[in-house]
Amino acid sequence: MNNTDLVKKSLGKRYLKERIFRTLGLLSIATAILFLVFLLTDIASKAMPAFSQTKITLPIYLDTDELGVGASNSVEEIGQADFRRVIRDALLAEFPEVSKRQEKRELYSLTSMGAEFQLRDRVMDNPDLLGQTLEIDFMADDDVDAVIKGSIDRYLPENDRRVKDQKLDWIEQLEAEGRITTGFNWNFFANGDSREPEMAGIKGAIMGSLFTLLVTLALSFPVAVAAAIYLEEFAPKNRFIDFIEININNLAAVPSIVFGLLGLAVFINFFNMPRSAPLVGGIVLSLMTLPTIIIASRSAIKAVPPSLREAALGLGASKMQSVFHHVLPAALPGILTGTIIGMAQALGETAPLLMIGMVAFIVDIPQSVVDPSTVLPIQVFLWADSPERGFLEKTSAAIMVLLFFLIAMNAIAIYLRKKFEKKW
Amino acid sequence: MKALKKITLLVSIMAAIQVQAAGRDYISVVGSSTVYPFSTVVAERFGKSTQFKTPKIESTGTGGGMKLFCKGNGVDTPDISNASRRIKASELQMCHDNGVTGVVEVLIGYDGIVVANDINSHDFNLTRKDLFLALAKDVPGEADGELVANPYTHWNQVNADLPAVKIEVLGPPPTSGTRDAFVELAMEGGCKEYEWIKATKKSNKDQYKSICHTVREDGAYVEAGENDNLIIQKLQKNPDALGIFGFSFLDQNTDLVKGSMVDGAAPEFETIASGEYPVSRPLYFYVKKAHVAEIPGMEAFLNEFTSEKAMGEEGYLTDKGLIPLGEELYKEVRENTKTLKNLEL
Amino acid sequence: MKISALLFLLVLFAAFSYFMARQKITTAYRQRKQKSKIMTLPKYFGYVAGLCSLIPALLVLMVLQVAEEPYITSEISTYIEQTNIELDVNNQSDLDLFMNEIRGADTPEKVSAMSAEKLQVYQRFHEIEVTTQRTITAIVLSLAVLLGVLAMRKINTDTPARKVFEKIIEGILLLAASIAIMTTVGIVFSVLFESTRFFGEVPILSFMFGTEWSPQTAIRADQVGSSAAFGAVPLFVGTMLISFIALLVSVPLGLMSAIYLSEYANKSFRAVAKPVLEILAGIPTVVYGFFAALTVAPMIRNLGESMGLSVASESALAAGLVMGIMIIPFVSSLSDDVLSAVPQSLREGSLGLGATRSETIVKVLIPAALPGIVGGVLLAASRAIGETMIVVMAAGLAANLTVNPLEAVTTVTVQIVTLLTGDQEFDSAKTLAAFALGLMLFVTTLILNVIALHVVRKYREQYE
Secondary structure, eight states: OOHHHHHHHHHHHHHHHHHHHHHHHHHHHHHHHHHHHHHHHHHHHHHGGGGEEEEEEEEEEOOHHHHTOOSSOOHHHHHHSOHHHHHHHHHHHHOTTOOSHHHHHHHHTTBOTTHHHHHHHHHHHOGGGTTOEEEEEEEBOHHHHHHHHTSSOTTSOGGGOSSOHHHHHHHHHHHHTTOEEEEEOTHHHHOOOOSSGGGOOSHHHHHHHHHHHHHHHHHHHHHHHHHHHIIIIIOOSSHHHHHHHHHHHHHHHSOHHHHHHHIIIIIIIISOOOTTOHHHHHHHHHHHHHHHHHHHHHHHHHHSOHHHHHHHHHTTOOHHHHIIIIIHHHHHHHHHHHHHHHHHHHHTOOHHHHHTTTTSBOOSOOOSTTSOOOOHHHHHHHHHTOOSHHHHHHHHHHHHHHHHHHHHHHHHHHHHHHHHOOOO | OHHHHHHHHHHHHHHHOOOOOOOOOSOEEEEOTTTHHHHHHHHHHHHHHSSSOOOEEOOOOHHHHHHHHTTOSSTTSOSEEEESSOOOHHHHHHHHHTTOOOEEEEEEEEEEEEEEEETTSOOOEEOHHHHHHHHBSEEEOSSTTOEEEOOOOBHHHHOTTSOSOBOOEEEOOTTOHHHHHHIIIIIHHHHTTSHHHHHHHHHOHHHHHHHHHOBOOSSSEEEOOSOHHHHHHHHHHOTTOEEEEEHHHHHTTTTTEEEOEETTBOOOHHHHHHTOSSOEEEEEEEEEHHHHTTSTTHHHHHHHHTSHHHHSTTSHHHHTTOBOOOHHHHHHHHHHHHHTOBOOO | OOHHHHHHHHHHHHHHHHHHHHHHHHHHHHHOSOGGGOOSOHHHHHHHHHHHHHHHHHHHHHHHHHHHHHHHHHHHHHHHHHTTOOOOTTOHHHHHHHHHHHHHOOSHHHHHTSOHHHHHHHHHHHHHHHHHHHHHHHHHHHHHHHHHHHHHHHOOTTSOHHHHHHHHHHHHHHHHHHHHHHHHHHHHHHHHHHHHHHHHHSOHHHHHHOOOEEOOOOSSTTOOOOOOEEOOHHHHHHHHHHHHHHHHHHHHHHHHHHHIIIIIOOHHHHHHHHHHHHHHHHSOHHHHHHHIIIIIHHHHHHHHHHTTOOOOTTBHHHHHHHHHHHHHHHHHHHHHHHHHHSOHHHHHHHHHTTOOHHHHIIIIIHHHHHHHHHHHHHHHHHHHHHOOHHHHHHSOSSOOOOOOTTSBOOOHHHHHHHHHSSOOOTTSHHHHHHHHHHHHHHHHHHHHHHHHHHHHHHHHHHTO
16 A cells, blocks of 8 residues: 555544544633523523512501601601501501411511611601501512512422411412512612612612722823833833833732732731721722733833834924824723723722721712722622522622623723724 | 813812811721621611611621720720620720720620521431530540540431431631630530539639630531621531521521520520520620710610610510510610610629 | 812912913013024923922922821820820820811811810810911912922023923833832732741741641630641642642633634634633622532532532532633633744645644644743633632632542632631731731742743744
C-alpha cells in the first residue's frame, strides 16, 4: 500500500474526530448558555409570586370609643388611637364563634401587622371617616398570602403545614365570600426592610445603592480619568511610573474582600467614620473600581491614532492642548463605557460592604450619604437566610430587580460603544 | 461660558455631599441573635408609630454585643445591648472600668433552648447527660477521676435508646448567649450527674467548669454563626443533624423543624413557662443610662418595649414566641425601667 | 458661613481673577505694535491668576477645617470647666455624649427642649462655632483676594502662562495616578500591621502549617471557649479543593467555547454568543451563591443519595460547580484573544499540509497560544481563590481537612467573613486572624497575577 492509500484509509476517522471536536465546542457554549437560562428561569419563577399581594376586605366600623379618640379629632390623637382594636373587632364580627384566647390570636393573625398603620394613615388623611363604616382592603399576613398563592399547599396533612386547619377554614370562608383579592404589590417598591415578609420592600436598599454608587462615581471617575491621561500621555519612562502601572494592574485583580479589610481597618477603625453609611461604602467601592476604569480609559486613549495627536501638534498646539481638546473627546466613548461597566461591577459587590457593617436591620429609607443604609446585594444576602416563604420570593424578586439594573447599565454601555465607535 | 458651567456643576456636587458633624439621631442596638427577632419587631412598630427614626439593630451575639456596649459612653457606642443570658459580673466590671456606670437591666421574658431537627427526621428523646456525653470535649472514663477524649461518633453509642445516627450538632459560637446558657444548663446539668465531677465543683471550680463547659472540636459540633435562621435552613438540607437555638425560632417554624424532648419534657410554651422543660433561660436587654437623655427617642422606645401591648401576656412579642413574665414580675420590670433603676450585681 | 457658600465664593473670586487677568493681557496685546510675537492666548493668563488665588486658599481651608473640630472642642471644654456642670471634660466619650444633643439641635423645637444648663452651653457653643467659622472665612477669603491681586499685578505679557498652567495640571494628574499607589500602600500597610500583631500572638509557622482551625476563643476570662488553634491548613486545602473543582469545570468549557468562537463560528453567531457569555461574568456573585445554596446543592445531594453516596448538604462540589460556571467567561475571553492573535500563516500552513481543522487547532494553534491560555487559567484561578459570596452562602463553616468533594469544607474567605462579623475587638487573636488570612489571600493572588501577566506579556512579544 502506498502513502496515498494509507492516508485515504485514515481520512474517515480523522473527519469523524473533526466533527466530534467541533460539536464539543458547540456543546460547551450551549452548556454555558443553558446554565445561564436555567439560573434566570429558576430565579424568575421564584420571583413571580412576589409581585402580587393578597388583601382581605373587611367592613370596619370606626367607632370613636373603641379607638379611644376624643372629640377634638386632632392629628396627634388619631396617631395614638388603637386601630388594632377596631380591626380585631371586625375580624371577630366575621367569625363570631371564636372564643378561646389561643384561637383569637390565630384569628387576629389573618391581617398583616401593617394593617393598623394602613388604617391609621387613611383616617389621618381624612378625619371625617371617623364614626363611619367602611369596606377596606387590608394587607393579608404572609401566611394567608402564601396559602392563596399556593406556596403553602393546602392539601397537605395538617402536621406538615404551617397554617393549621382552623385558620385554613377561615381563609376558605373568606374566599367563598369574595373577601380575598390580589393586587400588585406596590409595597415591595415603596417600603424599606421589615420583619414581616408582606411588608418588606427594597426601596431602602435601592436608595442606599444609589447613594453609594453616587459617591463611588464622584470619587473614582475624575481620579481614574486623570490617572489614565497622565499614564498614557505624560508619564516619563522611569521606574516610579512602572511601579505605578504594576500597582494598578495588581489592584484590578485583588479579591474584593481585601478592600473590605482595608475599609474596616483604616476608615472605620482609624478615621472613626460612621458604620453602615453609604459614604464609607462608596469610598471602598471607588478604590475597587479605580483600576478598572483606569485600565479601560487607557485602552480607549491608546486606541486614538497618533495621526490625530500629531495633526494637533503640527498646527501648533501644546501637548496638553492636544490631549484635552482632541484625544480626550475622541476617547470619551470608550472611557464612558469603561466607567459604566465599573459602576455595574460596584453595584453587584457584596463582600467588602459586609465588612464595614452594612448588615444591620435598617427600616428607614436613607435620606443622605451619611444615613445608615444597606445596598441591594446585601439585602438579598440578608433575606436569603430567612425561612419564611414570603422572604424566599422577595429575595428572588430583589435579585430580578438587581439584574434588571445591571442589564440596563450594560446595555447602555454597549449602546454607547456601538454608537460612538469610530473606525480609525 | 464653559467655565461658568463647570463652576456650577462643581458647586452643585458639593451641595449634594454635605457631611455635617451632627449628632446621632437614631438608636443603636447590638447583641443577642435570640433577642433580635423581638427587638426588631418592637423597633419597627416604634418607627412606624412615632416620629423618631427606626432604631438600627445588629445581631452580634450576646458576648460580642456586651463588648461593644461596655467599650465606653461615647456617641459612637451602642445604646442598648440585647442579651440571651444575664450580664456577667466580669462584663459589668468592664463597663464600670470604661466609664459606663449607669446600666439598666430590663428582663423581657423567657425563652427555651431547643435541640431540634428536620420535621421528617428521627425523633430524639434526650437527657442532659446524653447531651453532655455527646458534645463535651472530654468525657468521664471507666474510673472515677479519669477523663478521656470524646470517643462517641454516633448517638446510639451515648445512649442505646437513641437512633443510630452520626453525631452532628449545629450550634452557636462563644459570642452567643445561647451558647453560654446551653453549656450551663444542658451540659453542666448532665455533667453534674457524675458524683466525682460534682465533687470538684467545691474543690476546684475552674477545673469543674472546664470539664463541663468545653465543647468538642473534632467536627461533631459545628459552630454555625449567629444566624439562627440559617441553622434552620441547614437542618432542612441535612436531616441527620441537630440544631441548637431559641424556642422562638422553633415556634415560628413548626412546619419545618421539631424539637427533641429533654429529660422527658417536650419544648412547648407551657413546659418552658412552668419550668418543667429544663433548658430555659430569661432574656434581657441592657440600657446605657447616660444615653437615655442624649439620644432622641430612647425613653419612648423603652416605653414601647415594656408596654403591655408588647411584653404583656397577650402582647405581640408573645405571638413571636416569647414566653411572657408573670403579672407581678412584669409590674416590677415596668417600674424599674420607668425609673431607670441602676443595676447592682 | 457654610462650607459650600465659602467654596462658592472662592470659586467666584477665582473666576473674577481669571476675567481680570485675561482682560489685562488682552489690552496689553492690543496695545502692542507687533502682533506677531503673541505666543499665549490671554485665557491662560486668566487661568494662572485664577488658580493662584484658588489652590493655596483651598489648601489652607482644608487644613483649617481639620483643625476646627479640636479647637472648638477644647474651647467648649474650658467653658464647661468654668461653669459648675458636672462633666469630666477630659473624658472624650462623656464629652461627646453631652455634646450630642447640642450638636444635633438644628431646629427651634430641639433647642427649646434642652435643659437650662445645656442651653447655656449651647449658646456658648453656637458663639464659638460662629466665631471660628467667621475667622476661617476671613482668613481664606483674604488669602484668596491677596494672592489673586498679587497675581493680577505680576502677570504681564512675558509670563510663560501656558507653561505654568500646564505644569500645574500635570501635577494634578500625577497626584491622581499616585492614588493607585496610596491604595496599595494602604492595603498592604493595614493588613500587614494587623497581621504582625497577630503573628506576635500566634507564631507564623503554626499558622501556616498547623492543621487545626478552632478560632472561636472565649471572649471573657470566665468563659470556656475553643482551644484557639489557628492552623490554617484546612482552610488552604478547602480553598484549593473548591478552586480546583471550579477550574475543572471552567477550563474545558471555557477553552472549547473560545476555540469554537474563534475558529468555527461565523460572524453573527459570534456577535450573539460572546456577549451572552460575558453576561455570566456580570451576574453578581451573591446571586450565584443564592442559586448554589438553594437549588444546586440540594440537587447534587439528592443525586448522590440516589446513587448511594453520602453527600453533605454543603458539598464542595456544589460551590465549586457554580463557581466554575462563573469563571467560564474569564477563561474563554482570554483564550479567545490569544487564539485570535496567532498569525493566520500558521493556520494556513497547517491546513495546506492537509491537516483537518481540529488537528490544526490541537497540534498547532494551542501549542502556539499555550502561554496565553495558561496565563488566562492562572487569572481565573486567582479569581476563584478570592471569591467570597458563593462560598459564604454555599460552602460550610467547619474546617475539614479533606479532598473529598462530597464533604463540606470551608475556605479562607468564609472564615474572614465569619471572624469579622460580630465580635470585632481589634486586640483579640480571633479578629486579627482574619487579617492574617487576608494577607495570605492578597499575597497568593498577587503572585498568581504577576506570573499570569508576565507569561501573557512575554508571549505577546514573540509575534510582534
